[in-house]
Amino acid sequence: MKRVCLHGHARGRVQGVSYRAFARQSALRHGVSGYARNLADGRVELLLCGGEEAVDAVAAELRRGPPLAQVDAVALTPTTGHNCDGFLIE
Numbered sequence: 001m002k003r004v005c006l007h008g009h010a011r012g013r014v015q016g017v018s019y020r021a022f023a024r025q026s027a028l029r030h031g032v033s034g035y036a037r038n039l040a041d042g043r044v045e046l047l048l049c050g051g052e053e054a055v056d057a058v059a060a061e062l063r064r065g066p067p068l069a070q071v072d073a074v075a076l077t078p079t080t081g082h083n084c085d086g087f088l089i090e
Contacts, residue, residue: 005034005049007079010062012072014044020089022066023058027087030054034082037090046076049084 010019020036023046027034032054034047046062048055065071 001051001053003050004052004055005047005079005082005084006055006059006076007047007082008045008074008076009039010044010046010065010071010074011042012065013068013070014065015042017068018066019044019069019071022069023062024087024089026058026061030057032058033084033087035084035088035090046074047079047082047084048076049082 015038023036027048032048032050034049037045039045048058059074059076063071063074
């Protein structure tokens with residue numbers, strides 16, 4: 001299984017709507033590590049690391065988001081040099 005890491009941001013109504021908790025639940029369900037953190041500009045920064053199919057599945061769920069969110073865009077790009085354990089909400 002190929003391991004990948006994606007880093008990027010979710011934009012839209014993604015703060016104050018349990019988006020980070022949704023990201024964590026999705027990541028843990030798929031065995032993906034990383035983090036989700038609120039940014040001052042209203043976006044959520046994301047890091048997803050794990051098997052390629054699992055990371056893709058989490059990314060697809062994050063594009064939909066939880067019921068109260070309105071996700072306008074999720075932009076993720078490949079990155080290297082991350083060694084995450086678990087999934088943190090920051």
